[in-house]
Amino acid sequence: MTSTKTELLTRDRAHLIHPLHDRNLQEKGHVWISGDGAVLTDADGREYIDGLAGLWNVVAGHGRLELARAASGQMEQLGYCSGYSGSSNPPAIRLAQRISDLTYPSISRFFFTSGGGESTESCVKTARYYWKLLGYPHKTKVISRQWGYHGVTLAAMSATGITAYWPMFEPRVPGFLHIPSPYPYRYEAPSGRRPRRGRGR
Template structure:
């Protein structure tokens, strides 16, 4: 174990991690194996994976069906390029399947290796679309504050969390951020988007992008009417609407795709994560028939955009088996039912614990806010981050979870695998109650001192 920790420090630069903490304290846990909703580390400790690792292990860990699907495809055709109109059966079948389960007229798919690539691809495709339509000046993208769309150059620029811009002082021109509805409400957010369109010039706006639920922003769920208003606004100004379903897709919210809760169909939809339950990197962009028709009818020459692994046959085979499992095991419905159980437990804790503020779920995507005063929603002082303390207390109790502390918030996020059952939900809730109570007591002790 010590050898692994030392090698980790010496050779492995971790994504979205504290390099200083890694060097001083070593890896938080070195995970050895996974089974269902559980992970086990090299010390033999078992954890409930209450985040599906990175919101993505939808069907749970250790599913041999996906390993077998990968094995069979690798033995037949592990990889073959899809450039220059070459094709292969797994990608064709997967494109057909995704078209079949996608809302409305979203029927054609461009494949990528993950969510950041998917959103970057969507931005390039919408700009290409407008060039083909004879409106090349339409190249600006409106996104929302607190939205998260990835860490490639353009997707970082679309992300509405400044910490991601500041890391390398890198943003791409042409991205504008409007107020989100989660604290401002539908009316103020729609007004903000409209003001951005008018100030930039409607003739210059290519698209609007948003997550059905802002995940990394803190599991921020919009008002019920929000995306209907967004759809109407985009139609009014002739702007394309991109739905970022990277986190919310494939059953996470209790529907196959998050925007289905709103009865709204976007012009483009990006996906990744849950499409393979994280067993192999994969993603894509689904485009509507009108967009695809323009690409087919007006394109000349080569579409100069593509990734080596676009449509990777092994990844496509794994995705097909993953979607089959989601459907056959009724995991979309289970996500809704278990999400209701999770919310019930959250609400009980809100009544029992002094520092629990707003609680919310949509399917198995949930959040608990920690506040100094739940009655007034007064937050803790800026120099006191309570959610990370709860995350540490959960870790001690065998739960892996995630904190969000942007702009003074203290939010604990939850996204357990869609296979979780009622007994496991209850165990998770008991551990959460104990962790929050322990931190609450520590805060009280500090104040009394």
């Protein structure tokens, strides 16, 4: 381990809390310094393929100058404005219209969020609101899959079907049901029942 990495990890331990923090993992962790296309370089100077593309949010690759320039230009022109209280802005309008042009005609209006967990929360809230408007306010159950991952905010964690993510933060939000996932390798049969084997095995 280089001294730069050791020093960075010492400061990390002193000041940073990570999502789903695991002290042992963080102690021997990677410190990522740069990215170019699909390749990441860590503080030891080693290169790795970023097979997850960040968390599926860097699909266009690292180091894309056109994206950096677009973000920089927008920050110079207008750093932030909210979408509340009758406000809007041209880039959000352009993006919503562009996505509308790419999707089916029945999908034409968009709600932007800052990430996956917030998207899950927003979906759950939109579904609740929809049923309330139709006169069914009691329809609040959400069915998700065992092993499904939906984020780490409270309702998203409750939707998440990876049980190891629950105990530190329970009680979970009520109304989230989990059904088996179509994943034979990790299938967990309801207790007392064995998974049925497919033909020809």
